[in-house]
Amino acid sequence: MIDSVPDVVVVGGGVIGLSIAYFLSQRGATVTVLDQNQPGQEASWAGAGMLPPGNLPGARSASAQLRAYSHQRWRSLSQELRELTGIDNGYLESGGLEVGYAGEGDRLQAEANEWIAEGVPLEQLTAADLQRCEPALSPEIRQGYRLPGFAQVRNPRHLKALILACEMRHVRIVAGAPVMQFDTEANSTTGSRILAARTANEHFPASQFVIASGAWTGGLTRQLQVEIPVRPVRGQIVLLSAVPLPFKHIINNASRYLVPRADGRILIGATEEETGFEKRNTVEGVAALLQFAQRLVPELAQARLERTWSGLRPGSPSGNPFLSRLPRHSNGYVAAGHFRAGLQLSVATGELMAQLITTGSTDLNLEEFRIKS
């Protein structure tokens, strides 16, 4: 089995590539995943694991549909992976608060209106309500709303579960396999086809190929004469420990957030920086995150600082991913550019790409995410 030519080679073993491999294997496809380093160690490991809610019948845009499609599958996928592998990915419906200081009322109301229009359950909260709900919040917080369906996952654990589940389904995962180019053939009737993915020393033939290489995707698709504008956008995170936890909800304020984990850890995220492929923490980034956290929940000044890290989000011009067949190679696909939402959208991406590759049609219309040639 291992030496025979697989149905599909997936380039990239982040949450996107692994989810696609998992759902493909569920459909009976044989799959090889190639990763340039160890799988599951890049953006998918670094992320905060926030999973916002959705409502498929009320979703008013393609991206809202994708989010809702994922949302309704997270709980059952987590249970399925736990039963299959024994690994608990920490999926938890902790609920989420979006809160604002003076002057942020209009922004909050506009956002709340969007959720309400989508039919997502939401409670609008005054300053007094918020103090009752989470007494540790700063009295400077003036208003907010609560999304009870907001969930979280311990993404490093989810990746471990996905890797083991893939292996149990006979997916071959090859670490230390940086794909550098593709062997292709031109055919006058079927158009060009990819024959194999190549590393420095090996080539990996397959019937179909998926490029799911996160922030590195653009460099690879260029080999196939396709410009896909995915770029690295650095996000720094600070990890605190505070036992007992001062609050239970995920707390969002604009683009920054606090995510409480059940074991007393709190993630403070995240910066958004255009610094190329430079993955590191900076004094400025860490200081801004600590200041944000202390202002929002003053007692965090006494929390223990555990560690910091950063990751490279695969940024795209619209913030939406590319989920598409390649324009010039009939057996090539791309799933990349999920920016700040790759964990939440990984379930939908895995399931829908597996549908596209094995049947040519999908539960949701993916036109919005297609690469225009």
Ligand SMILES: Cc1cc2nc3c(=O)[nH]c(=O)nc-3n(C[C@H](O)[C@H](O)[C@H](O)COP(=O)(O)OP(=O)(O)OC[C@H]3O[C@@H](n4cnc5c(N)ncnc54)[C@H](O)[C@@H]3O)c2cc1C
């Ligand atoms: C700080 C931070 C916080 C975040 N918080 C959240 C959140 O709360 N919720 C959410 O939904 N999303 C969040 N995200 C975004 C999310 O993490 C990403 O969108 C998602 O992980 C992208 O997954 P990926 O598989 O495309 O990329 P990656 O996880 O980066 O995986 C790409 C893989 O491809 C491999 N690769 C690259 N080039 C090659 C090659 N040539 N050959 C072989 N392998 C290759 C890499 O080694 C890597 O393993 C966050 C991201 C960051 C950085």
